[in-house]
Amino acid sequence: MALMAVNILLTFTVECYYPQNTYNFLVSVFAVEEINNNSELLPNITLGLHVEESLMYTKKIIESTLNILSGQHTVVNFKCYSSRTVAAIIEGFMDEESYGFYNMFQIYHYPQVSFNSQNLDMSNPVQYPYFYRTVPSELHLCVGIGKLLKYFGWKWVNIFSTDEESSVRAVQILKERIRQNGGCIASHEIFPHNWGFTKSQLDKIIKAIKESSTVNIFYLNKNFAFSLTYVLFLQRLVKSSHVFITIAEVEIAKKIEKYFKMSNKFFIFKPYRKVMPNFLKFIREMKPVWLACDDNAKYWWRDLCDRRCPKNIRRDCNSSDKNFPFTHCLSKYFGSSYSVYNAMYAVAHALHDMIMSGSGNGTTWTRENREILYSVPWKLHHYLRNLQFKNGLGEEMYMDENGDLAIGYDILNFIILPNTTLKYEVVGHYNPNAPPGQDFTIDEKAIIWDSSFTQIPPQFRCSLSCHPGYRKLTREGEPICCYDCIPCAEGEISNQTDMDTCTTCPDDQWSNQKKDACIPKVITFLSFEEPLGIVLTFISMFFFLITAAILGIFIYFRDTPIVRANNRHISYILLISLMFCFLCSLLFIGHPEDITCILRQTTFGITFSIALSSILAKTITVITAFQTTKPGSKLRKWMGSRVSNSIVLSCSLIQTFMCLAWFFSAPPFAYLNMRSEIGTILIECNEGSVIAFYCVLGYLGFLAGISFIIAFLARNLPDSFNEAKYITFSMLIFCSVWISFIPTYLSTKGKYMVAVEIFAILASSTGLLGCIFLPKCYIILLRPERNNKKDLRKT
Known part of the structure; x- marks a missing residue:
């Protein structure tokens, strides 16, 4: 083998x-x-x-x-x-x-x-x-920084980067990410990647930081430590309300730390790392033979003997050198x-x-x-x-398909402890390979914020947040992060902070006083419970009872000359119609429904047409009665109740037919008027056909006009037979009320428009009742001695 x-x-x-x-x-x-x-x-x-x-x-x-x-x-x-x-x-x-x-x-x-x-x-x-x-990849680094800014709501950013091709592209991605999250770039300074910072470049950085309270992203020294000298220099010259985000560790130097006060303002993004115990044991126990010829390495090994090094890396050796040129053992x-x-x-x-x-x-x-x-x-x-x-x-x-190891970034907090010890604390992670929602985590309890911050976590914005009820209005010529807060218009709300536009409330809702929520609109109609409705109801019932009492008086004294004069049956019809006129005003009070909307207009039109046709009949009767007293008059055959009843019936039927046509073509109906009054839903009766409505009113005006003209021409007839002047006054009141009603009706809205119509009904009905019947009641009740044929025939 x-x-x-x-x-x-x-x-x-x-x-x-x-x-x-x-x-x-x-x-x-x-x-x-x-x-x-x-x-x-x-x-x-x-x-x-x-x-x-x-x-x-x-x-x-x-x-x-x-x-x-x-x-x-x-x-x-x-x-x-x-x-x-x-x-x-x-x-x-x-x-x-x-x-x-x-x-x-x-x-x-x-x-x-x-x-x-x-x-x-x-x-x-x-x-x-x-x-x-x-x-x-650097792409994930940009996304991670963007997520940190979004997490804390930091929207006002300075960026300092180098001119490396890769960094230029990465910073462009970072800027797009910041803008997508609603942030803005206050300034972006680019420096040569192969130079150290000169004084003029540091002055440029300081000027950019001083101009506004921002988060400062140092996309610099990506591969090496960020010199603590730069950090100290910046902290001494710029105001305290800043946070720094770097992509390089801060190089810790003990001899600098002793003389300057540091601040807890740094967040550092570094690729995920882990301590390897066996490796640290390897360092503690190995003999540094291979590094004997390297002077720097000698110092490196000697520093590991210092008692200030943590036990996990400290070597078992002695060092008499008190200097601490490198603090790699604190890494x-x-x-x-x-x-x-x-x-x-x-x-x-x-x-x-x-x-x-x-x-x-x-x-x-x-x-x-x-x-x-x-x-x-x-x-x-x-x-x-x-x-x-x-x-x-x-x-x-x-390793993923791109050849990258599937790990993410640690977010480190550079912490200065009260005993002047410097250390890094992992306060968050970003792992692009984790499931959505778990890729970015922050442990806020682990973050130690600088004591200079008045708000924890601090906020960095060009403009203060717009509270609910307000929207942002971007200042002309400035970034979108610089804006003024203006209140939402009536009927609009903003229920979140920093909304670009206000949301319009639904038709049946309205904005509350703070304009941060939509509330149901107030539903209004002329009800029986409110003071105006109670007063109108009382007036209507009062005059109804007065009319009923007068009718009772006329029936009780039906055989007296003053009641029998000018056709007592027409007087009964007129009084009954006036009673219905007073009662029909009650249909205009209360919650409108389709049926009440139909009844109020048709009842009003028909009852008033009966009343006016009765007055017309009485007026014609007066003239006819006077003319029949002349010798050889041919009008004697037109005397009697049949002619008067025919006038009343025919004139009333015409109005009834118009109301039926109105009902079958475009009847009145109840509807919700949501736009006439701010924050209010008016429950009204829509006329359905405006033409039909004004035809009904016009016909009543026609009857009143004819009655007024005939009565006016007969006003000088002898008093013993003359009821014409009372009819003249009643028609004058009636016409005055309804002529003034039309512009008033058109200029009012909601329940007050209904109240105007009720007032017109009550006023015109009262005018008819008062002018025609009160003089007769006066004679019947208070001057009964004049209620005889002799006085009535007196000229």
């Missing part, structure tokens, strides 16, 4: 010595040893490791990589002089370097697995078929070690799956499966894409 060797090339660049990279190197060694000691993973195969690191010298990286791939290099964990198969390249370049490296080495078809680059463009498996990574996740660890296991499992599928049980090496192993780079891609595996921690992991 032969022993085979497969190597992995690990390479990364940094701008300066970054102590967290030592963790990245050590975890690769740890992972290789752990894999080689696992009898179930890659049996009879030794996994080797080539490591290259350079301080931004891309030329040196390319040269070293070519040497390794050509076999002219020494492997870390075994020494040989023959070429060994390189399975994959695991790199920790920044986005642009990772992109450039891929373009150069893709011709060799080596899988390139990045534990650092989040370039969103390289998630395309068609354009980048040989690229994989164990960190999420929460120890660089990108978790991502490097997963990259090692992903390549190892892909190799295992490939070899097992090609060699059966993998225990016997033949010429054929040796060739499979030597053709690793070309065939390994099939097994890396959509790979499912368990890492050394027993976690289920998988």
Whole structure:
């Protein structure tokens, strides 16, 4: 049984010595040893490791990589002089370097697995078929930041980013996400990605922050720590009411921390990481022989001996140096070690799956499966894409169809404790692969807000929120986040904060006083319970009883001359019709129904037509009676009750037929008038046919006019026979009331319009009753001595 060797090339660049990279190197060694000691993973195969690191010298990286791939290099964990198969390249370049490296080495078809680059463009498996990574795409980073802003309702944002092509696209996606959530970009400053901050650039940032109270997103230093010097400089110069969101950890330096007061204002998005206890044990117990020639590494190992380091990383050694140049032992996740660890296991499992599928049980090496192993780079891609595996921690992991490890982001809160200790606290997660509703979580109790905030959580807006009852009115020439709050119009509401438009209430509802809810409209009609209805009812019943009493008097004194004069039967009909006129006004009071709407108009029209035709008959009777006293008069045959009754009957029938035509064509009906009065539903009777309504009124006016004209012409007849002047006065009152009724009726609404019609009915009926019958009642009751034929015949 032969022993085979497969190597992995690990390479990364940094701008300066970054102590967290030592963790990245050590975890690769740890992972290789752990894999080689696992009898179930890659049996009879030794996994080797080539490591290259350079301080931004891309030329040196390319040269070293070519040497390794050509076999002219020494492997870390075994020494040989023959070429060994390189399975994959695991790199920790920044986005642009990772992109450039891929373009150069893709011709060799080596899988390139990045534990650092989040370039969103390289998630395309068609354009980048040989690229994989164990960190999420930058696209998810933008979505996660957008969700954090939305969660806290932060809508006023400053963005500071670099001019890298990938970052430019990512920030554009972030800006679109912010706008979709109703937010606005107060300012967006772009800086060269390969420069440090100059004073003028810092002044530019400070000016942008000072101009408004915003959330400040630093889309900078994506691959490395954000210098605490910058943080302190910003906090000293800008006002306190700000929150900072970064995509890089803040580099903790103890000697700076002592002199400046820090604030709890930072949220940091970093790819999901996990502490690996066995790896920390490996660091505590290993002998740093390989790092003996590196001065920086000596300091690195010495710092782990300091008593201030936590026990999980502290080495059992002594250090007399009191300085603390690096605080890598205070790191929460120890660089990108978790991502490097997963990259090692992903390549190892892909190799295992490939070899097992090609060699059966993998225990016997033949010429054929040796060739499979030597053709690793070309065939390994099939097994890396959509790979499912368990890492050394027993976690289920998988690479998606884009070659990205399906993990998300941790949201860290940079916390300064009262004893000046700095630490990171995980306060939330964003995992784009989780089910909807579970992809974004925030533990608000874990967040420690700065004491300078007057509101927890703080709010960042160009304008204050518009409370319910108000809507936003965008200021001309300013972003949509800058607006004024104006109250909703009558009949409209806004029941949420910051509504763009007010919602119109349904027809049967109206806005309340605060205009934040629709309430049922007040239903109004002229009811018997309200004061106006009670007064009109009382008047109607009072005059009904008065009329009934007069009728009783006329019946009781029916044989007296004054009752018998001018046709007492017509007087009875007139009195009865007036009684119905007073009673019909009650139909106008109360809740309108279809039947009451029909009855009120037809009853009113018919009873008044009977009353007016009776008056017309009495007027004609007066004239006829006077003319018959002349010698040779031919009108004597027209005297008697038959003619008078015919006039009453014929005139009343005409009105009755018009009412029937009205009823069968377009009868009155009850309806809800929701628009005449604000916030009120008027229950009214619709006339149905306005023409029919005014025809009925016009006919009554015609009868009244004829009666008035005839009575006016007969006003000077002798008093002994003359009732015409009383009829004249009654018709004058009647016509005056109804002429004034029409404009008043048309200018009023709701129950007051009904009250006007009732008043017209009562006033005109009272005028008829008073002018025609009160003089006679006066003689009957108070001057009975004048109630004889002798006085009636006196001229």
